[in-house]
Amino acid sequence: MMFRLLGPLEVYGPDGASLQITQHKQRALLSLLLLTPGNWVSADLIHATLWVGNSPRNAFGSMKTYVSQLRRKLADANDPENRIESRVGGYRVFADRQELDVFLFEEVARRGRDALRDGDPGRAVEHLKAALELWRGEPFEELPEDVRKAENVRLEEQRWAVREDLIDAHVALGQPHVVIPTLRALTMEDPTREHLWYRLLVALCHSGRRAEALAAYQTAYRFLVDELGIEPGAELRQLHQQMLAGEAVTVPFHRDLRKIR
Incomplete structure (x- = not known):
């Protein structure tokens, strides 16, 4: 699968087909779990993220419903794995690094930096442009600003570094x-x-x-x-x-x- 988080949440199945997740709270829940894939996220943090301010009495019941719906939708993408695991007081999602555009951005950017350091600015340009093209907007856009801020600051600094490396590569090519x-x-x-x-x-x-x-x-x-x-x-x-x-x-x-x- 592919989870795209460098902009509005997009999910693609193993066959490349887009998986439609339109309900806002489902999108926010999946984005929150993907913020730290493989790590447990407390139900209290999920509650605070999905319901800012007043929440309904059955909020935790609704949370379980959203998780069940997401499980079914992920399975609909011809992926038999149980992507979302639960335990008392929390949930976590499983995703390999190559399934997340956040990690793909970092890997492709690293290849570009290595090429520039190795004296191959042409190859560096290819990788660095590809890394920047993965950005479609604000990372983790579905989440409240206070939840995504730290990760967004980290990613934005990396994006600035990639921009500078790309500039250096073009100048190295005499452009x-x-x-x-x-x-x-x-x-x-x-x-x-x-x-x-x-x-x-x-x-x-x-x-x-x-x-x-x-x-x-x-x-x-x-x-x-x-x-x-x-x-x-x-x-x-x-x-x-x-x-x-x-x-x-x-x-x-x-x-x-x-x-x-």
Whole structure:
């Protein structure tokens, strides 16, 4: 089976057919169990997740009904395993790592990083793009924010890292023009990430757009000073000085990138 959690919950059977789970509380229950697959989840946590605020008197009875319905639906997908196990006070779901897009994202991203480290940026681009394409929206979208927040923060940091690795791979292939629009968008999305500004400046220089690179540095400088009260870090300042002096700009984030002017 395949459980897709990097966006609205989607479930696919072994034959690739979509398994329709439309009832909101069933979707939330399955998402909560898949948040920590193989681990027991207390009935109290499930209750608090499914019923925020007032809950019906028969809430725990309804919970058992949702579990039974999910078991039947998973079995309808031609999968004979009892995916959801119960014990007094809790439930757990069984799913292999390769059945979850969350773990698939991490594995494909790792292959991309390994390829980049091994000096194969072309293969790195393929893997890193494939990893990012698994994202369809907010991870574990069916769950309340306070329940999914910690895992979402972890996954979002990994997503940022994959984006940066993909940028590095394109530059390593001599394709800085490909990543400039992405870098401009990402520096607007989170202007506190100096590594993104660094990559933008390098990509612009590598594309023969040094004046734009100098302007981008001023934008970064003003934001950091005005909004955060700090100056850019040493790497970014050194790069700025190299650009002002007309020196060759070295790209330290990938050992195989050549010097550029």
